[in-house]
Amino acid sequence: MNRKKIQVLSIPYVIWIIGFTVIPLLFVFAKAVTSPQGAFTAGNLIAIFDPVHRKALFLSIELAFISSILCILISYPVALILRSSKIRNKKIILFVMILPMWMNFILRILAIQMLISKNGLINHFLSLLGLGKISIINTEAAIIIGMVYDYLPYMLLPVLNCVLAIPDDIIEASKDLGANRFTVLTKILIPLSLSGIGSGITMVFVPSMTEFVIANILGGGKIMLLGNVIEQEFSVTMNWNLGSGLSVTLMIFVLLTTLISGRTVSETDKGFVI
Amino acid sequence: MIGKILGKTYVGIVMLFLYAPIMVLIALSFNASRSRVLWTGFTLKWYTALFHSNAIMKAFGTTMALAFLSAAIASVIGLLAALAIYSMKRRDYKIMLFFTNIPLLNADIVTGIALMLWFVRFLPLGFSSVLMAHITFNIPYVILCILPKLETMDIRQFEAARDLGANSAYAFTRIMIPDLIPGILAGFFMAVTMSMDDFVITYFTKGAGVNTLSTLIYGEIRKGIKPEMYALSSVLFLLVLIILIVVNLLTGSEYKNSERR
Amino acid sequence: MKKTITIILLIAMICTLSGCKGSSSGGSLTVFNYSEYLDPEMIAKFTEETGIEIKYEEATTPEELYTKYSSGAISYDLLCTSDYMVKRLIDEGQAQEIDFSSLENYKNIDPKFEKLSESFDPGNKYSLPYFWGTVGILYNTKMVKEPVDSWDVLFSGDYSGQIIMQDSMRDSFMVALKYLGYSLNTKNEEEIKDAAALLKKQKSDVSSYLVDEARDEVVAENAVMAVVYSGEAYLGNEYNPDLAYVVPKEGSNLWIDSWIVTKNCKNTDAARKFLDFLCREDVASANFEYIYYSTPNKAAVDAMDEELRSNPAVVPTDDSIKNCEVYEAFDEKTNALYNELWKEIKSQ
Numbered sequence: 001m002n003r004k005k006i007q008v009l010s011i012p013y014v015i016w017i018i019g020f021t022v023i024p025l026l027f028v029f030a031k032a033v034t035s036p037q038g039a040f041t042a043g044n045l046i047a048i049f050d051p052v053h054r055k056a057l058f059l060s061i062e063l064a065f066i067s068s069i070l071c072i073l074i075s076y077p078v079a080l081i082l083r084s085s086k087i088r089n090k091k092i093i094l095f096v097m098i099l100p101m102w103m104n105f106i107l108r109i110l111a112i113q114m115l116i117s118k119n120g121l122i123n124h125f126l127s128l129l130g131l132g133k134i135s136i137i138n139t140e141a142a143i144i145i146g147m148v149y150d151y152l153p154y155m156l157l158p159v160l161n162c163v164l165a166i167p168d169d170i171i172e173a174s175k176d177l178g179a180n181r182f183t184v185l186t187k188i189l190i191p192l193s194l195s196g197i198g199s200g201i202t203m204v205f206v207p208s209m210t211e212f213v214i215a216n217i218l219g220g221g222k223i224m225l226l227g228n229v230i231e232q233e234f235s236v237t238m239n240w241n242l243g244s245g246l247s248v249t250l251m252i253f254v255l256l257t258t259l260i261s262g263r264t265v266s267e268t269d270k271g272f273v274i
Numbered sequence: 275m276i277g278k279i280l281g282k283t284y285v286g287i288v289m290l291f292l293y294a295p296i297m298v299l300i301a302l303s304f305n306a307s308r309s310r311v312l313w314t315g316f317t318l319k320w321y322t323a324l325f326h327s328n329a330i331m332k333a334f335g336t337t338m339a340l341a342f343l344s345a346a347i348a349s350v351i352g353l354l355a356a357l358a359i360y361s362m363k364r365r366d367y368k369i370m371l372f373f374t375n376i377p378l379l380n381a382d383i384v385t386g387i388a389l390m391l392w393f394v395r396f397l398p399l400g401f402s403s404v405l406m407a408h409i410t411f412n413i414p415y416v417i418l419c420i421l422p423k424l425e426t427m428d429i430r431q432f433e434a435a436r437d438l439g440a441n442s443a444y445a446f447t448r449i450m451i452p453d454l455i456p457g458i459l460a461g462f463f464m465a466v467t468m469s470m471d472d473f474v475i476t477y478f479t480k481g482a483g484v485n486t487l488s489t490l491i492y493g494e495i496r497k498g499i500k501p502e503m504y505a506l507s508s509v510l511f512l513l514v515l516i517i518l519i520v521v522n523l524l525t526g527s528e529y530k531n532s533e534r535r
Numbered sequence: 536m537k538k539t540i541t542i543i544l545l546i547a548m549i550c551t552l553s554g555c556k557g558s559s560s561g562g563s564l565t566v567f568n569y570s571e572y573l574d575p576e577m578i579a580k581f582t583e584e585t586g587i588e589i590k591y592e593e594a595t596t597p598e599e600l601y602t603k604y605s606s607g608a609i610s611y612d613l614l615c616t617s618d619y620m621v622k623r624l625i626d627e628g629q630a631q632e633i634d635f636s637s638l639e640n641y642k643n644i645d646p647k648f649e650k651l652s653e654s655f656d657p658g659n660k661y662s663l664p665y666f667w668g669t670v671g672i673l674y675n676t677k678m679v680k681e682p683v684d685s686w687d688v689l690f691s692g693d694y695s696g697q698i699i700m701q702d703s704m705r706d707s708f709m710v711a712l713k714y715l716g717y718s719l720n721t722k723n724e725e726e727i728k729d730a731a732a733l734l735k736k737q738k739s740d741v742s743s744y745l746v747d748e749a750r751d752e753v754v755a756e757n758a759v760m761a762v763v764y765s766g767e768a769y770l771g772n773e774y775n776p777d778l779a780y781v782v783p784k785e786g787s788n789l790w791i792d793s794w795i796v797t798k799n800c801k802n803t804d805a806a807r808k809f810l811d812f813l814c815r816e817d818v819a820s821a822n823f824e825y826i827y828y829s830t831p832n833k834a835a836v837d838a839m840d841e842e843l844r845s846n847p848a849v850v851p852t853d854d855s856i857k858n859c860e861v862y863e864a865f866d867e868k869t870n871a872l873y874n875e876l877w878k879e880i881k882s883q
Binding site: 117137221229235236 | 596598599601602702704738741742743744745752755756757758874878879881882
């Protein structure tokens with residue numbers, strides 16, 4: 001097959017993109033640069049500098065960033081442990097770890113709320129042990145827990161796939177050459193699994209930025225992320241123009257972040273291997 | 275030795291973190307009270323009630339039809355697109371990936387309302403409009419699961435087959451597809467999951483009387499989730515667990531075969 | 536490969552086609568309502584009795600309902616929404632007049648609602664009351680020692696971190712405005728800003744801003760008190776007998792959710808049958824027992840047992856609503872000011 005012939009295969013997709021991604025996106029852009037009365041304006045795009053929106057944006061970045069880091073810190077040791085363990089079928093562990101994603105997302109977040117609320121199960125358990133209570137519900141910490149919980153599988157998958165795929169020979173060779181365990185980790189394992197970590201970061205960071213349900217349920221409606229502001233503009237205030245404007249800025253912003261981090265989601269090894 | 279135990283404990287803690295909420299939901303399906311914050315005793319009545327609830331069973335059917343149909347169509351379009359994108363020159367490749375990423379970047383509500391405004395112009399909202407919306411957000415996941423596989427694939431096998439006289443369709447189905455199957459399956463399952471979980475886009479693109487489990491659950495949050503919903507989730511969860519274990523055992527043995535080869 | 540594609544495309548086409556049909560058949564109504572607001576068995580019963588098929592759609596908030604309605608994506612025949620949204624739809628010419636004289640069971644509706652509905656449906660031409668109630672405080676009598684009869688408990692700081700407010704701009708402002716002695720429909724900028732300042736000050740004492748989930752939180756004793764709709768109070772009390780509901784003496788919001796027939800409705804005969812069906816005593820009672828919100832249906836109220844009827848959360852007393860007001864729709868400028876301030880409060 002020559003290249004031209006193969007490229008014909010993309011025709012259905014190109015049609016689909018134009019029909020269902022580009023055209024709806026044009027609607028959004030059109031709303032973003034007009035006022036509710038229909039006049040042209042840049043106000044909706046500049047609105048990101050409004051103190052309320054700016055605060056929400058920075059908070060979104062902060063929480064998404066912390067969640068991404070926590071996901072790496074949790075996932076990487078799991079990958080290393082699984083790598084060195086003698087379990088024959090490591091894929092099954094992988095399965096078991098992504099399985100929770102099959103429970104409805106809202107139900108899972110409600111379950112977390114029940115676990116960490118003031119009279120929740122965790123506090124109940126702690127008081128049985130005679131320990132003090134934790135009070136994290138309706139705080140930023142609760143939102144971070146929710147995000148880490150919900151997006152951890154997105155990090156686990158690529159990281160695990162990457163780390164497990166590193167051939168043993170390389171490690172053996174480096175050990176033969178006198179590398180200690182720390183050097184193996186920093187000089188071999190981590191560099192070789194960077195692509196997995198990279199795609200994991202994007203997969204966690206991007207949805208955390210537009211998220212609003214987690215913030216609503218676990219943040220007790222007291223904490224506004226940019227996703228919440230956009231959602232409010234669309235579904236409560238009904239200022240679709242401002243909502244679109246903020247979405248477009250958010251989109252540009254996320255695109256920039258993914259570019260700066262050196263990779264878009266797709267360029268890295270996503271590694272959803274079953 | 276101590277390291278081993280520490281390691282196992284660590285994985286155990288992560289598992290506990292991932293499964294604690296699931297266990298809460300399963301426990302709730304056995305709770306006699308309708309309120310999720312009170313435990314008034316053990317019951318199996320929600321499981322029997324579940325199969326008598328027309329609304330839930332119908333929504334379950336719609337959800338499944340939607341998930342598998344949209345994932346299947348997205349897999350076909352996505353597979354073809356991935357093959358094409360893989361063979362593109364760097365510039366085109368980048369452009370295609372840029373557009374592939376867009377549905378992942380937009381807030382759901384923006385995508386949902388934009389699609390609704392667009393669909394209204396040429397299509398009565400119904401099952402088909404939701405299906406198209408789901409295919410739209412599913413394709414990127416499929417492509418993103420298949421592309422890395424293509425990139426690590428040994429293209430020489432395919433060329434060897436061609437040199438040995440196989441026509442390209444034959445070489446494709448016999449050499450490339452088997453290698454791509456893990457990626458395709460992963461994309462497919464990813465798409466099924468995404469489709470089952472989506473609420474916002476479904477809500478805005480669905481027609482009258484079409485309900486998925488997500489839209490039912492969302493409506494119930496305010497007045498309290500119906501216990502039948504926990505029962506259904508638990509059944510579904512166990513079902514998936516069993517299916518995945520079976521699939522895994524099957525592909526696992528294939529995997530060993532291929533290693534032996 | 537080609538075969539697979541053909542098959543899948545075929546399936547897709549079949550689905551598309553089957554999705555299209557049905558909307559034009561004679562005996563059907565597309566009904567839009569709040570979620571969990573009508574006993575599904577009553578829909579089945581209506582179809583059984585009249586042969587008219589119901590396509591039932593739900594929304595969680597008036598705004599969501601409006602968005603979906605006004606996009607024109609689906610042609611709804613009947614919809615049920617709240618007072619100020621009813622007004623908006625009537626003002627936009629979206630409603631059809633209802634011929635109340637032809638509704639056999641309309642006599643079951645308490646006549647006092649004609650007066651109460653005046654503020655959003657002058658002359659009572661377009662709307663049929665479905666459920667109504669007040670907004671008040673649901674509190675735990677074990678944890679609150681003094682008698683609660685004023686919004687003051689929410690602002691005194693005595694229950695810091697144990698208060699749940701409504702996650703809705705109108706309802707939260709209403710609480711502050713009423714506490715300050717202003718009208719909940721005020722357009723006076725000073726008064727609105729006063730209320731906003733009060734709410735900002737209160738935020739550190741608020742445990743969370745929720746909607747109807749507030750009930751479960753108070754039931755679970757995660758919070759001591761919450762601002763809720765009266766309809767939530769009855770079930771809250773069923774789950775936790777220590778809970779009590781009060782409409783503060785400063786007054787509150789009286790809300791009415793009403794049905795309107797949209798201008799798109801062609802089958803007005805079927806729509807009339809549906810509305811008449813909803814007014815029937817047995818149907819109104821069944822719907823009442825499905826969610827325990829207050830019903831304007833006098834026959835259904837009379838059919839309740841004494842204990843229910845004397846519960847002020849189920850049947851608000853005339854005394855408790857004497858200081859209450861119904862929401863009016865704001866003009867655009869006032870609306871923008873409220874929204875802006877609410878956003879500031881929430882993101883503080």
